[in-house]
Amino acid sequence: MIRLSWLQFRTQAVTAAAALAAFAVLLAVTGPHLASRYAASGLSSCHGGNCGTAVHTFLSQLAVTSPYPIVYLLGIALVLIAPAIIGIFWGAPLIARELETRTFALAWNQSITRTRWLAVKLTLTGLAAMAVTEALSLMYGWWVDPIGKAINLGTTGDLANPFAGGRFSSLIFATGGITPLGYAAFAFTLGTAAGALIRRTVPAMALTLVIFAAVQVAMPLWVRPHLIPPDRTIAMIGPVPGDDQAVGLDYGNLTAISVPGQPGAWIISSGAISAAGQQISALPFACAGYGAKAQDPGQCLTSQGYREAISYEPASRYWPLQWIETGIFLGLALGLAGSCFWRLNRRRS
Amino acid sequence: MSTVIETSGLGKAYRRTWALRDCTLAIPEGHVVGLVGPNGAGKTTLLRLATGQLTPTRGTISVLGARPAASPAQLARVGFVEQDTPVYARLRVADHLRLGAWLNPGWDGELAQRRIGQLGLDPRQRAGSLSGGQRAQLALTLALAKRPELLLLDEPVASLDPLARRDFLRGLMEAVAEHATSVVLSSHLIADLERVCDYLIVLVASQVRIAGEVSALLAVHRRLSGPRRDPGTLPAGQDVIEESHTDKQSTLLVRTGLVRTGGPVHDPAWTVTPVSLEELVLAYLNPANDIPARRPRLGVAS
Numbered sequence: 001m002i003r004l005s006w007l008q009f010r011t012q013a014v015t016a017a018a019a020l021a022a023f024a025v026l027l028a029v030t031g032p033h034l035a036s037r038y039a040a041s042g043l044s045s046c047h048g049g050n051c052g053t054a055v056h057t058f059l060s061q062l063a064v065t066s067p068y069p070i071v072y073l074l075g076i077a078l079v080l081i082a083p084a085i086i087g088i089f090w091g092a093p094l095i096a097r098e099l100e101t102r103t104f105a106l107a108w109n110q111s112i113t114r115t116r117w118l119a120v121k122l123t124l125t126g127l128a129a130m131a132v133t134e135a136l137s138l139m140y141g142w143w144v145d146p147i148g149k150a151i152n153l154g155t156t157g158d159l160a161n162p163f164a165g166g167r168f169s170s171l172i173f174a175t176g177g178i179t180p181l182g183y184a185a186f187a188f189t190l191g192t193a194a195g196a197l198i199r200r201t202v203p204a205m206a207l208t209l210v211i212f213a214a215v216q217v218a219m220p221l222w223v224r225p226h227l228i229p230p231d232r233t234i235a236m237i238g239p240v241p242g243d244d245q246a247v248g249l250d251y252g253n254l255t256a257i258s259v260p261g262q263p264g265a266w267i268i269s270s271g272a273i274s275a276a277g278q279q280i281s282a283l284p285f286a287c288a289g290y291g292a293k294a295q296d297p298g299q300c301l302t303s304q305g306y307r308e309a310i311s312y313e314p315a316s317r318y319w320p321l322q323w324i325e326t327g328i329f330l331g332l333a334l335g336l337a338g339s340c341f342w343r344l345n346r347r348r349s
Numbered sequence: 350m351s352t353v354i355e356t357s358g359l360g361k362a363y364r365r366t367w368a369l370r371d372c373t374l375a376i377p378e379g380h381v382v383g384l385v386g387p388n389g390a391g392k393t394t395l396l397r398l399a400t401g402q403l404t405p406t407r408g409t410i411s412v413l414g415a416r417p418a419a420s421p422a423q424l425a426r427v428g429f430v431e432q433d434t435p436v437y438a439r440l441r442v443a444d445h446l447r448l449g450a451w452l453n454p455g456w457d458g459e460l461a462q463r464r465i466g467q468l469g470l471d472p473r474q475r476a477g478s479l480s481g482g483q484r485a486q487l488a489l490t491l492a493l494a495k496r497p498e499l500l501l502l503d504e505p506v507a508s509l510d511p512l513a514r515r516d517f518l519r520g521l522m523e524a525v526a527e528h529a530t531s532v533v534l535s536s537h538l539i540a541d542l543e544r545v546c547d548y549l550i551v552l553v554a555s556q557v558r559i560a561g562e563v564s565a566l567l568a569v570h571r572r573l574s575g576p577r578r579d580p581g582t583l584p585a586g587q588d589v590i591e592e593s594h595t596d597k598q599s600t601l602l603v604r605t606g607l608v609r610t611g612g613p614v615h616d617p618a619w620t621v622t623p624v625s626l627e628e629l630v631l632a633y634l635n636p637a638n639d640i641p642a643r644r645p646r647l648g649v650a651s
Contacts, residue, residue: 004448007440101438105431106491109400110452111424346404 001112001120009125012090016132023078023136027143030071037062038146043153051153058150059163069162072147075140076164079175082136083187084212086129091191092204094121095340099199114344122337126188133184141176148172152264167318168266170220177322182329187212189336196343219325225268227324230311235260237272237301237308247308251283251297256310264315275305351414353378353499353531354399358408361394368394370555372408376533376548378499380562381525383546384535385630391555392535393432396503399533400429413499425455428497428530432504434488438477442470445487446494453495461494464520482513486520493524500525502534506541514538518545539627549626551633558633558640563626570629574600575619590640591632602632 006013038044041058043051062068095118098104108114151166164171174183190211195204235256238246247256249272256270273279287300313321352375359372369391376382386392397403398410401418410416415423436445442465450456465472468486470479476487485505492500502521506514522545525532536542542549549566551558559566570590577599580589591602602624624632632638 001452003451007444007448008437011439102431102433102435103437105400105402105429106435106437106488108402108418109424109427109429109431109492110449111421111454111495112452113418113421113424116421 001116002124004107005121005124009090009128013128016128020132020135020139023075024139026071027075027139030067031143034062034068034143034146038150041150043150046153055150055153059147062147063161063163072144073162075144076171076175079133079137079140079180080171080216082133083129083180083183084209084216086132086184087187087191087208087212088205090125090129091188091193092195092208093201094125094192094195095344096195096199096201096204099195100201115341118341118344122189122192122340126185126333126337129184129188130181133180134178137175137177137180166264166266168264168313173220173224173321174216174325177319178326179322179329182326182333183216185333186215186329186336189333189340193336193339193343196340223328224321224325227321228313228317230268230313232309232311233259234273234307234309237298237306246298247310249298249301249308254280254282254308256308259310259312262312262314266313266315266317268311268313270308270310270312272301272306273309275307279309280306351378352376354410354412354533356395356398356408356410359395359398359405359410360407361391361398361403362406367555369398370407372552372555372557374550374557374560376531376550376560378531379529380531380548381522381546382531382533382548382550383542383563384533384550384552385537385539385542385634386535386552387537387634390552392552393503394555395552396429396501396533396535399501400427421454425453425495426498428492428495428500430485430488430492430500430502430505433508434481434485434505436476436479436484436487438475440476441472442474442476442479442487443472445476445491446472449491449494455496457494457496460496460524461490464490464493464524468520480513482509482517485509485513485517489517489520489524493528493530496528497530500530500532502532504535504537506536506538514541521545539630542630543626549630551630553634553636566629567623567626569605570602570624571605572600572602572622572624572628573619574598574622588640591635591638602628 038058041054043054043058046054095104098107104114107117147163148167151163167173167176173179187208191204191208194207194211195201198204198207235247236245237249245260247260248258249255250257254270254272256267259265259267271279271281283297283301284304284306286304287297354374354376356375357373360370361368362370372391372395384392384395394403398405399412399417401412401416401424413423413426417427418424440448446458446461446465449461450458464486468483468490470483470487476484479487489502489505492502505521506517509517518541521532521534524530534542534546546563548560548562550560575598577594577597580592580599580601583589583601583603588604589601590604593600633640
């Protein structure tokens with residue numbers, strides 16, 4: 001059965017290997033240059049306040065130097081989209097195409113139970129799906145490492161486009177670590193289960209895409225922030241870029257740009273509150289800087305009795321969060337795989 | 350005599366429609382069985398139940414004494430050729446033989462190679478580019494090389510041209526004769542059945558109308574023609590299957606209680622002629638004919 005699975009999977013496997021190879025070449029060609037730019041930027045030896053400026057310089061120069069922004073975005077897109085593509089083109093047809101072309105009558109009348117038939121197919125293709133996605137993630141992780149390190153050092157103000165943020169940011173979190181394994185397994189089994197349910201390849205592909213995209217949006221927005229209850233702190237507001245005691249703010253919406261004493265933390269929500277505990281969403285008039293007297297808004301807020309309330313996940317929770325998120329998707333994948341077995345054995349036709 | 354397929358009160362419903370209902374039959378081994386019926390009569394459903402592709406809604410079915418598709422060993426004993434003989438379009442002919450060898454412990458590679466050679470199929474050709482007849486032959490080869498004890502075929506020749514049909518059935522008969530395989534073959538082409546089958550089951554509206562060995566069925570059915578008369582005046586032991594009347598003449602297809610061999614019987618006014626299998630099948634297929642309850646269970650193990 002393993003040999004038959006391979007026979008039928010060959011074409012897709014070759015396509016995937018070719019795509020991986022092409023991406024690897026692109027990364028191998030541009031990666032060393034990126035690393036040498038990082039080495040030349042002096043970021044590896046900066047400390048304290050110097051870093052912010054150095055990071056800003058490094059990233060804003062990189063942002064206008066082809067091909068780095070393109071490869072940066074392409075890499076994120078590939079790692080995020082690869083599971084969807086796998087779900088659509090490997091998962092959805094796995095059962096649906098056999099049902100559509102009625103070849104299942106051929107497959108299931110050999111001397112092998114359909115449970116075993118499906119088990120081998122799911123295992124083989126599922127492992128390939130996970131391997132391909134994780135390989136993409138690891139390759140990209142190697143390439144993007146200098147950018148990630150720079151962003152981790154902290155920067156002044158907004159990141160230069162297109163750099164999306166640190167490893168906790170919505171887009172980046174699911175491209176690194178072990179989450180690609182979970183996403184790949186989930187998308188693949190989702191496609192397979194959709195195919196077993198709808199019994200037609202193209203509608204199953206569409207359903208797979210819709211559900212997977214929805215899950216990919218829902219996860220960072222509504223699920224991930226609640227996986228581990230965040231820590232909370234109320235911090236002094238300090239001047240930008242902030243230091244170990246006081247927090248720097250984005251004065252547009254009064255959100256914190258870092259957590260004092262918690263480098264690399266993931267800020268889930270933050271806002272300025274008055275001494276009475278009232279939350280404000282914009283600079284109070286007294287600090288808005290209208291008029292002649294220009295004052296640092298941070299000092300102004302502090303003098304008015306405002307503090308910054310922050311809920312955040314410390315940097316040390318990166319791996320626990322990775323494990324939990326991956327575990328959730330692997331669990332979902334197992335459930336979906338189970339539903340395929342159930343469909344095949346219970347509702348026969 | 351043991352049976353290859355035995356069903357009792359077998360029924361299969363899709364949502365609320367019954368595709369097969371209250372089907373009780375026993376097919377003895379060692380026959381080439383023709384399963385005849387109009388479209389929608391439940392032939393395909395019966396065969397899919399027998400291969401374990403479907404599970405019964407009601408009743409029971411056992412194939413070679415076991416639950417269909419219960420285990421790899423059971424699967425190995427039953428070969429199946431699906432309607433329109435699907436094959437993997439993107440795999441080559443040789444790949445199909447390889448997958449057969451991989452998945453079947455009793456695979457007869459020599460038989461498969463020989464058949465492919467006789468058929469003149471190019472092993473490197475993709476199955477998707479085969480003609481309908483070649484595809485059917487490939488599917489049959491896969492089913493035969495598995496060396497099953499029972500071979501089930503669902504309308505295998507329905508979409509083939511007459512020549513391909515003849516070749517397919519010839520190949521089937523040769524293999525069956527060689528390996529003493531029992532065969533159940535569904536079709537609505539009576540001429541084809543006449544050529545290959547020695548046992549017949551007529552299925553109409555999911556009910557078995559008649560089942561028995563072809564020779565026995567032919568022996569107990571007669572066509573009577575003579576002056577017009579009321580079929581009710583026939584002697585006892587004669588069931589009228591079909592009747593047609595003109596002003597002066599009546600023609601009846603009757604089932605006699607005893608096996609009589611030719612000659613004028615009953616009434617010298619009647620002309621008694623044997624019936625052909627096609628006439629017999631058509632009489633039983635016709636839903637307008639009210640078949641008397643007593644069914645001849647000739648040759649059926651009970």
